[in-house]
Amino acid sequence: MLGGLRVFLPTAGEFSRCDLQLNEGATINDVIAKVGLADDRPFFIMFDGKKIQEEDYGTPLKEGDEVIMFPPVKGG
Amino acid sequence: MSWQRQILRVNLSTQTCAIEPLNMEWAQQYMGQRGLGTKYLLEEMDPAVDALSPENKLIFATGPLTGTMASTGGRYSVITKGALTGAIACSNSGGKFGAELKFAGYDLVIIEGAAAKPVYLHIENDNVELLDASHLWGKSVWEAEEMIHATHKNPQMKIASIGQAGEKLCRYACVVNDSHRAAGRSGVGTVMGSKGLKAIAVRGTKGVRSDGDMKAMFKTVNTVNARMNDRGELSRDGTIAMMDVVNTFGAMPTRNNREVQFEGADKLNAEAMQTPNENGHTNLVTNAACFGCTVACGRICKIDPTHFSVKDKPQYHKASGGLEYETAYALGAACGVDDIDAATYAGFLCNEYGMDPISLGGSIAAAMELYEIGAITKEQTDGVELKFGSAEALCEITEMVGLGKGFGLDVAMGSKLLTAKYGHPDLSMAVKGQEFAAYDGRGMQGMGLAYATSNRGACHLRADPYSSDFETTDTSGKADIVRFSQDQVASIDSSGLCLFPGGAGWTMEDYCELINAACEGDWDMERFNQTGERIWNIERVFNIRAGLRKADDTLPKRILEEPATSGTAEGQVCRLDEMLPSYYELRGWDSEGMPTEATMSRLGLI
Numbered sequence: 001m002l003g004g005l006r007v008f009l010p011t012a013g014e015f016s017r018c019d020l021q022l023n024e025g026a027t028i029n030d031v032i033a034k035v036g037l038a039d040d041r042p043f044f045i046m047f048d049g050k051k052i053q054e055e056d057y058g059t060p061l062k063e064g065d066e067v068i069m070f071p072p073v074k075g076g
Numbered sequence: 077m078s079w080q081r082q083i084l085r086v087n088l089s090t091q092t093c094a095i096e097p098l099n100m101e102w103a104q105q106y107m108g109q110r111g112l113g114t115k116y117l118l119e120e121m122d123p124a125v126d127a128l129s130p131e132n133k134l135i136f137a138t139g140p141l142t143g144t145m146a147s148t149g150g151r152y153s154v155i156t157k158g159a160l161t162g163a164i165a166c167s168n169s170g171g172k173f174g175a176e177l178k179f180a181g182y183d184l185v186i187i188e189g190a191a192a193k194p195v196y197l198h199i200e201n202d203n204v205e206l207l208d209a210s211h212l213w214g215k216s217v218w219e220a221e222e223m224i225h226a227t228h229k230n231p232q233m234k235i236a237s238i239g240q241a242g243e244k245l246c247r248y249a250c251v252v253n254d255s256h257r258a259a260g261r262s263g264v265g266t267v268m269g270s271k272g273l274k275a276i277a278v279r280g281t282k283g284v285r286s287d288g289d290m291k292a293m294f295k296t297v298n299t300v301n302a303r304m305n306d307r308g309e310l311s312r313d314g315t316i317a318m319m320d321v322v323n324t325f326g327a328m329p330t331r332n333n334r335e336v337q338f339e340g341a342d343k344l345n346a347e348a349m350q351t352p353n354e355n356g357h358t359n360l361v362t363n364a365a366c367f368g369c370t371v372a373c374g375r376i377c378k379i380d381p382t383h384f385s386v387k388d389k390p391q392y393h394k395a396s397g398g399l400e401y402e403t404a405y406a407l408g409a410a411c412g413v414d415d416i417d418a419a420t421y422a423g424f425l426c427n428e429y430g431m432d433p434i435s436l437g438g439s440i441a442a443a444m445e446l447y448e449i450g451a452i453t454k455e456q457t458d459g460v461e462l463k464f465g466s467a468e469a470l471c472e473i474t475e476m477v478g479l480g481k482g483f484g485l486d487v488a489m490g491s492k493l494l495t496a497k498y499g500h501p502d503l504s505m506a507v508k509g510q511e512f513a514a515y516d517g518r519g520m521q522g523m524g525l526a527y528a529t530s531n532r533g534a535c536h537l538r539a540d541p542y543s544s545d546f547e548t549t550d551t552s553g554k555a556d557i558v559r560f561s562q563d564q565v566a567s568i569d570s571s572g573l574c575l576f577p578g579g580a581g582w583t584m585e586d587y588c589e590l591i592n593a594a595c596e597g598d599w600d601m602e603r604f605n606q607t608g609e610r611i612w613n614i615e616r617v618f619n620i621r622a623g624l625r626k627a628d629d630t631l632p633k634r635i636l637e638e639p640a641t642s643g644t645a646e647g648q649v650c651r652l653d654e655m656l657p658s659y660y661e662l663r664g665w666d667s668e669g670m671p672t673e674a675t676m677s678r679l680g681l682i
Contacts (some may be wrong), residue, residue: 002320002664004309015347024176040305046324051644054213070321073540074579076401076514 001035002070005043010035027038028057065068078140078287078595083409084182084204086197088271089130089189093197093204096185104597105680108139108183108449110166111570112609113155117164118614119582123622127157127263128245128270130190136177136236136276137185138497139572143178143367145297146590147304148574150175150367152259157622158436159263159270160247160490161509161533164618165502167264168537168569170366170374171238171257173278176234179571180280183429191272196224196237209274212621214427216240217252224277237275238265239430244480244641246488247515248435248511249571252427256397257366258433260432262510267624287596296593301370306580310373311363315576318514320345325546326643329405329512331412331464332441333505333632336516336640340414344404348416349370349375359416361395362590373579375399377420385421386621387470397427402415402536405514406437410446411470422474429478435490438511441493442503443483449496458482499627502633508533508624517650518640520545522554524650528629529558529659531615537575538562549645555659565593570611577634610679612663617681629656 001009006016022030028045037043046054046068047059061067081098088581099116107113113135115423134156141149152174158165177185180199194209212220217239224235232255241247242265249265250258259265298467303453308318322328323341329340342348349360357380365372386392391579399407399420407419426433444484445459446452447462454461458476460483462469486494491504491511505512510533540561541554564584568575571591578587585601592599606658619628630636635650660667664675676682 002324003317004313006307007307007309009304015351023463042543044645049643051325053548060190068324070324072543072546073318073321074540075576076315076318076405076536 002068003073005069005071006051008035008037013074022061025060027060028067031061032057035069043071045069055074078285079108080178080181080183080285082181083186084199085185085186085188085416087188088191088195088202088206088273091191091206095202095204103183104613106605106669107567107591107595107607108167109137109142109151109570110155110574111568111607113137113153113184114164114166114611114614114618116184117155118618119587120186123157123618125157127159127267128164130271132157132267134187134264134267134271134273135184136187136557138174138178138183139570140595141590142572143175144572144594145294145368146573146594147297147301147368148366148577149572150369151572151574152177153569154259154264156264156267156415157448158510158532159245159249159266161262162622163262163508163533163624164531164615164622165262165264166532166569167259167261169251169253169257169259170574171234171254172367173234173236173253173257174572176232176278178280178284178455179282180278181282181473187223187271187273187277190270194272194274196275196277197273198228199276199280201280201282210243213243214240217430218255218428220275221255224234224275228277230279233277233279235277237430238268239428239478240271240477241488242266244488246431246477246480247493248432248439249430250432252430253488258430258432260426261434261535264634269489273290278552284584288594292305293593296589298588300582300586303586304370304577304581307571310371310576310580312322314363314373314375316344316375316399317346317405318401322515325519326640326645327523328409329514329516330409330446331507332410332503333512333516333634334445336519336643336645338409338412340412341409343414343418344408344416349377353374353380353467355380356466357381359398366574369574371574371576373576379417379420379424383417383421383547385418392421392424399423400463402514403433406434407470410437410441412464413467413470414465415467418471425478427479431478434475434513435511437489437503438472439487439494440470442495442505443473443487444469445503446495446498446500449500451500456483492501505632505634506534507631509629510534516626516640517635518648519549519643519645519648521549521551521655524556524631524635525554525558525655525659526562528631528652528656529562531612531619536555538565538603540565540578549648551651551654555655556662559659559662560605562612563609566611567608570607605681610681613675613679613681616671620670629669
């Protein structure tokens with residue numbers, strides 16, 4: 001969970017990463033539910049090296065997959 | 077509480093200072109800071125003059141909310157014709173100098189002419205004098221601040237000055253205040269150097285005027301502050317938290333934009349900054365806030381004292397202004413350097429010598445590419461092995477640019493003149509001569525349009541296409557997002573407030589509420605937006621009179637023709653041609669990018 005989203009990490013993990021145990025057949029939507037972002041926090045998702053659209057959040061995951069969540073940062 | 081209603085006019089040629097009333101009609105139309113400073117500049121000088129001639133003017137401008145209790149209300153801007161770009165320049169800074177200038181009683185300080193020998197301007201409320209700066213000339217920002225403080229013995233005094241880079245006319249010299257905050261871009265410090273003005277030292281005890289309903293102002297400030305909902309993320313990680321986001325997405329300009337993802341980003345990110353290295357040294361010491369700010373995103377850092385850059389230089393072992401996201405990109409990824417201590421050292425030198433780290437990093441990156449393709453040799457670089465990834469080369473060249481030595485003088489011209497000199501102008505990653513910020517226009521299409529159309533040259537703080545760009549690389553709708561946000565940003569930049577609360581929960585309505593509470597008259601969203609549009613258009617008029625045309629609203633060939641090699645936009649170029657015509661149309665400009673008579677009339681500009 002990149003940028004400011006790391007405050008929402010659900011378990012004590014590394015700086016901005018954590019491992020999640022999910023049921024067989026779990027999807028990206030299940031990851032989103034499990035990390036429990038505040039309702040008012042917009043976010044985007046990168047999967048398999050690309051930013052994906054919301055309609056692809058039903059993609060089933062397999063062991064070892066990495067889901068990257070990031071907020072719409074600005075400035076610098 | 078809003079305007080002080082007076083300006084200070086200083087003529088360096090005649091060595092005279094005069095206090096004049098502020099033109100309140102213009103204040104109502106252009107608010108303050110960026111807008112009001114640009115209005116005065118456009119009315120008082122010919123934009124076609126040489127930026128480094130005495131005919132150019134240099135304006136220090138506060139906004140109506142500078143020095144108030146509104147969060148982040150400490151901003152000031154330096155407005156002039158840019159030495160790097162030949163276009164309108166307006167560079168914004170925080171720290172505490174802006175509020176102090178306001179407390180001394182001034183909305184604007186207008187600097188005219190050029191001094192026969194170096195001077196600095198000393199302001200203590202209504203007492204204003206030009207003092208000899210011969211002993212300060214040749215000194216760094218840090219030395220000059222110390223010496224001026226020693227002379228006046230007033231610890232409350234705030235100082236904005238130039239370093240050696242500004243004196244030696246490095247094209248991207250900046251004005252540094254409070255040791256490590258800077259009006260950084262476009263060479264505003266170069267103009268100050270050309271005028272022989274070393275510093276402005278100010279002490280103000282007047283506070284800010286109270287024109288409006290103070291109770292309402294208190295209430296609004298509290299209400300709006302409560303809407304910051306970022307949970308302290310910016311104060312904890314700083315803007316450098318963006319490193320992971322932009323790099324993972326695939327919009328990180330790497331090695332002079334040859335690539336869009338940097339394999340060394342994890343050595344320059346927030347985690348690297350906060351994690352002890354193999355010597356047990358941690359780069360980040362603490363965070364810091366500018367005047368009145370409740371965000372406090374600034375980084376205060378220390379270089380590992382055993383690092384090659386500083387091991388024999390104890391003067392750099394103290395904590396000072398550290399890497400922000402843009403600095404980490406420019407002195408890191410842009411040059412292919414993944415050494416956080418080397419980048420921090422180069423950043424310290426930017427503050428000490430007074431240089432814009434973004435343009436410095438972009439210019440070094442261009443020089444590295446010229447070196448790698450054999451267009452310049454080791455003999456020409458004074459023996460520096462100028463390869464991408466070399467932390468040693470980064471540090472050496474930064475020292476040479478700052479002090480105006482050898483090949484450093486070539487890099488000090490900026491990437492546009494540097495690459496032209498060595499026969500490869502296409503390798504300058506710049507717009508209107510100003511180097512890119514930390515976003516690639518292929519991964520972020522709206523940012524590509526924002527760079528191309530920015531009145532001051534490539535800039536990440538002149539529009540807000542971020543959310544849209546992270547959502548999609550489809551260009552439809554981007555022209556309107558860029559146009560509309562350019563206007564809103566222009567209004568914020570004219571208020572005295574900072575843009576960054578926009579990344580911490582504030583909406584445009586929150587900014588507008590604060591402006592409305594502080595300023596005379598009704599400031600609703602319609603007026604907020606239209607004021608920004610008016611400001612954007614007078615900046616455009618300035619540029620047209622300076623000789624800029626449609627051909628200057630473009631991007632380097634690399635961004636338009638070489639596809640991104642990885643990331644979300646892999647295989648894509650920036651499709652500027654899909655966006656620029658509709659941008660002009662939405663702006664009410666003709667197909668050549670000239671504001672039409674109807675647009676000028678609607679905005680009250682003719």
